[in-house]
Amino acid sequence: MDLNFTEEEIAFRDEVRAFFRSAIPDSIRAKVAEGEGLTRDDMIQSQRILNKYGYCTPNWPVAWGGKDWTPVQVYLYQDEMQLANVPSPIAFNVSMVGPVIAQFGSEEMKKRFLPATANADIFWCQGFSEPGSGSDLASLRTRAERKGDKYVVNGQKIWTTLAQYGEWIFCLVRTNTEAKQQEGISFLLIDMKTPGITVRPIITIDGGREVNEVFFDNVEVPVENLVGQENKGWDYAKFLLGNERTGIARVGNSKAKVARIKELAAIEQSGGRPLIQDPKFREKLAAIEIELKALEMTQLRVVADERKLEKGRQNPASSILKLKGSVIQQQLTELVMEVVGPYAMPYQREFDGRNEPVVGPEYATEAAPMYFNYRKVSIYGGSNEIQRNIIAKAILGL
Amino acid sequence: MDFDLNDEQRLLKESVDRLILDQYQFQQRKQYMAEPAGYSAAMWDRFAEQGLLGLPFPEAAGGFGGGPIETMIVAEAFGRGLVVEPYFATVVLGGGLLRRAADPAVLAALGPQIVAGKLKLAFAHIERHSRYDLANVSTSAKKDGSGYVLNGAKSVAMHGDSADKLLVTARMSGGQMDRGGIGLFIVDATAAGVARQGYPTQDGLRAAEVVLTNARAELLRDNALPAIEHAVDEAIAALCAEAVGAMQSMQDLTLEYLKTRKQFGRAIGSFQVLQHRSVDMLVALEGARSMAMFAAVMAAEENPIERRRAISAAKSQIGRSGKHIGQEAIQLHGGIGMTLEYSVGHYFKRMTMIDALYGDADHHLTALAGLGGLFGAAA
Numbered sequence: 001m002d003l004n005f006t007e008e009e010i011a012f013r014d015e016v017r018a019f020f021r022s023a024i025p026d027s028i029r030a031k032v033a034e035g036e037g038l039t040r041d042d043m044i045q046s047q048r049i050l051n052k053y054g055y056c057t058p059n060w061p062v063a064w065g066g067k068d069w070t071p072v073q074v075y076l077y078q079d080e081m082q083l084a085n086v087p088s089p090i091a092f093n094v095s096m097v098g099p100v101i102a103q104f105g106s107e108e109m110k111k112r113f114l115p116a117t118a119n120a121d122i123f124w125c126q127g128f129s130e131p132g133s134g135s136d137l138a139s140l141r142t143r144a145e146r147k148g149d150k151y152v153v154n155g156q157k158i159w160t161t162l163a164q165y166g167e168w169i170f171c172l173v174r175t176n177t178e179a180k181q182q183e184g185i186s187f188l189l190i191d192m193k194t195p196g197i198t199v200r201p202i203i204t205i206d207g208g209r210e211v212n213e214v215f216f217d218n219v220e221v222p223v224e225n226l227v228g229q230e231n232k233g234w235d236y237a238k239f240l241l242g243n244e245r246t247g248i249a250r251v252g253n254s255k256a257k258v259a260r261i262k263e264l265a266a267i268e269q270s271g272g273r274p275l276i277q278d279p280k281f282r283e284k285l286a287a288i289e290i291e292l293k294a295l296e297m298t299q300l301r302v303v304a305d306e307r308k309l310e311k312g313r314q315n316p317a318s319s320i321l322k323l324k325g326s327v328i329q330q331q332l333t334e335l336v337m338e339v340v341g342p343y344a345m346p347y348q349r350e351f352d353g354r355n356e357p358v359v360g361p362e363y364a365t366e367a368a369p370m371y372f373n374y375r376k377v378s379i380y381g382g383s384n385e386i387q388r389n390i391i392a393k394a395i396l397g398l
Numbered sequence: 399m400d401f402d403l404n405d406e407q408r409l410l411k412e413s414v415d416r417l418i419l420d421q422y423q424f425q426q427r428k429q430y431m432a433e434p435a436g437y438s439a440a441m442w443d444r445f446a447e448q449g450l451l452g453l454p455f456p457e458a459a460g461g462f463g464g465g466p467i468e469t470m471i472v473a474e475a476f477g478r479g480l481v482v483e484p485y486f487a488t489v490v491l492g493g494g495l496l497r498r499a500a501d502p503a504v505l506a507a508l509g510p511q512i513v514a515g516k517l518k519l520a521f522a523h524i525e526r527h528s529r530y531d532l533a534n535v536s537t538s539a540k541k542d543g544s545g546y547v548l549n550g551a552k553s554v555a556m557h558g559d560s561a562d563k564l565l566v567t568a569r570m571s572g573g574q575m576d577r578g579g580i581g582l583f584i585v586d587a588t589a590a591g592v593a594r595q596g597y598p599t600q601d602g603l604r605a606a607e608v609v610l611t612n613a614r615a616e617l618l619r620d621n622a623l624p625a626i627e628h629a630v631d632e633a634i635a636a637l638c639a640e641a642v643g644a645m646q647s648m649q650d651l652t653l654e655y656l657k658t659r660k661q662f663g664r665a666i667g668s669f670q671v672l673q674h675r676s677v678d679m680l681v682a683l684e685g686a687r688s689m690a691m692f693a694a695v696m697a698a699e700e701n702p703i704e705r706r707r708a709i710s711a712a713k714s715q716i717g718r719s720g721k722h723i724g725q726e727a728i729q730l731h732g733g734i735g736m737t738l739e740y741s742v743g744h745y746f747k748r749m750t751m752i753d754a755l756y757g758d759a760d761h762h763l764t765a766l767a768g769l770g771g772l773f774g775a776a777a
């Protein structure tokens with residue numbers, strides 16, 4: 001047993017560390033550090049820089065811009081990116097639709113979409129969930145009927161993150177109503193400019209516009225936008241959801257947050273001294289740090305095992321990464337609120353673009369919205385209840 | 399031993415419950431918040447007509463002589479309605495400070511105006527680094543003729559922007575953290591030297607930053623901290639009751655949702671894991687309800703140690719239960735719980751802000767531990 005990285009790994013880490021901290025503008029990294037929303041331009045700008053230097057799509061096949069990095073290198077890359085508060089490349093592009101197209105798409109489709117997807121020339125969004133189909137995704141009802149060389153799509157998606165930016169949407173649609181639920185679903189790429197598509201915003205409890213409803217009214221989609229085979233979409237969706245194994249724990253983000261909390265707790269006072277000197281506060285933070293270290297070690301075990309296990313098989317411990325990681329992220333947002341105390345109360349988002357002076361310290365403005373917003377991380381991408389169901393069944397055999 | 403309300407209290411409860419049911423549905427509340435003041439002026443008049451504004455004032459001040467139990471009844475109903483009018487700031491806290499700290503003559507002069515809905519108050523005491531410590535005051539008070547002038551900055555004064563008069567803590571002597579030497583002053587909100595910046599708070603209420611520059615003020619009481627603490631303890635008891643109302647609503651909404659939302663071909667409430675989770679919400683709710691009652695009964699206690707123990711215990715329990723119930727309510731709703739268009743998130747936000755008002759759960763846990771806990775050691 002040896003917790004040290006090899007010399008080559010350390011050299012690699014230093015290289016990506018230096019890159020992230022010099023290549024991505026400080027203004028963007030500062031927004032990530034404070035939990036402020038990124039603009040569309042921020043996301044695109046940051047992703048294009050990563051892509052230009054080959055740091056955008058390491059998990060893709062090498063032929064399409066991927067890297068033959070070891071699992072440890074992939075881990076270090078993700079960890080350093082998060083520690084440096086560099087925005088992750090648009091997940092819909094890089095972790096979701098890209099790998100699906102690379103794995104199951106035709107050559108023509110790959111040529112058409114993969115370079116543009118990597119470079120954020122296309123902003124993708126994910127059209128899976130529907131009002132009646134959240135956890136029970138396979139019950140989805142958005143219908144795609146084949147008419148000649150087109151599919152005609154009718155139905156509704158919901159919770160579509162950043163659909164207001166989306167230029168294309170990848171959707172799960174029902175192409176066969178007779179078959180078993182899972183066997184009548186197809187994976188379709190749809191240009192958001194197609195007539196018949198309406199996007200309606202849903203404002204979340206923090207006051208942000210992050211999710212949307214997307215309505216499809218006789219939307220005509222060329223058949224060549226079908227990924228892989230008709231009615232095999234469920235398999236591709238499972239591939240997509242199982243794709244991201246380690247980054248999902250967001251250990252690097254949480255480590256950066258801990259560092260920030262220590263910084264802020266040295267500024268904020270309690271009982272006439274810096275909050276960071278309050279033993280109660282330190283204990284609370286330390287308790288989360290223990291959980292975070294345990295998660296990091298677990299993640300490293302998973303990463304180390306990936307080198308040995310045959311492809312496609314996973315260390316069972318990988319299943320707890322999202323579960324634990326989401327809860328730790330949420331707890332840290334609670335701690336930030338505690339650090340800023342009464343200054344968590346002013347709601348300052350509607351002052352965007354106005355000249356009102358900021359109430360309290362600038363870093364306090366996002367504390368409560370972030371806490372509210374981060375309730376989502378235990379809901380989306382398979383809720384923590386669904387994660388537990390999966391673990392109980394697949395890992396524990398119950 | 400009797401947990402029942404008396405006849406008058408029952409009538410009061412029926413009338414406020416009815417008011418909230420009729421006038422404070424989610425959509426109605428939205429309209430009230432959209433008014434220029436951030437709340438409904440008509441609703442404020444309505445509160446006056448129904449006698450709610452005069453509830454905790456003695457008859458000599460034009461009120462109805464109600465106590466903490468009456469306030470609890472109103473606050474719990476207001477918690478269910480997520481009332482945005484400045485009732486807490488003006489009647490509960492402002493009124494409480496006047497009752498506890500001002501001369502009877504001042505109370506007799508101002509009370510009737512509050513009761514009639516003509517005078518609104520706000521308590522401005524938080525400073526940049528004071529956090530939840532009422533004794534941490536650096537705003538200064540200097541004698542000037544018959545009155546005083548105040549200098550300093552106060553933060554997050556609840557409903558400070560719509561208040562006609564501000565109740566302000568300022569230091570007359572001693573160091574920044576001393577318990578002695580703190581005066582409670584009353585300041586005309588529109589007087590020269592008073593600058594206010596109003597804003598909404600996360601829960602849809604309002605607050606203000608207040609900067610005092612040689613602002614003329616009247617002294618209500620010197621060495622006022624004990625009186626202020628008592629008034630704040632009573633106000634905390636009211637917050638606890640409001641929180642119980644909000645928690646009850648989250649529990650009701652969640653239960654209803656579990657029964658109606660279908661996934662995998664059946665109501666999600668049929669999944670045992672969600673059944674257990676809602677039972678745990680109920681456990682947290684009933685613990686909070688019991689402690690809110692304890693707080694209401696103990697709020698009038700004159701022995702400050704006994705009172706503080708009870709209030710800290712209650713506020714700590716409320717904070718913990720509220721966080722648990724709020725987070726679970728959202729989680730069990732899934733995506734819909736995250737939206738502004740649905741009410742559960744609004745309760746969650748109010749609950750979060752109640753925790754941050756006058757000391758969060760951990761602050762009061764530390765306070766209670768410092769006072770030796772609730773139960774005596776074995777003799």
Ligand SMILES: Cc1cc2nc3c(=O)[nH]c(=O)nc-3n(C[C@H](O)[C@H](O)[C@H](O)COP(=O)(O)OP(=O)(O)OC[C@H]3O[C@@H](n4cnc5c(N)ncnc54)[C@H](O)[C@@H]3O)c2cc1C
Nearest residue numbers: 126128129134135159161376380381383385729730732733
């Ligand atoms: C901020 C945000 C962004 C999102 N972005 C996207 C996106 O870009 N694209 C997209 O397609 N979707 C997106 N989603 C949707 C997300 O994946 C769903 O919200 C999620 O799958 C849960 O579905 P639901 O909201 O319908 O809740 P439901 O499935 O109705 O669940 C309600 C509650 O019941 C529980 N539950 C359900 N079934 C079971 C069971 N069998 N056992 C135990 N408990 C159960 C759930 O865990 C939850 O607590 C997003 C959601 C949010 C909140």
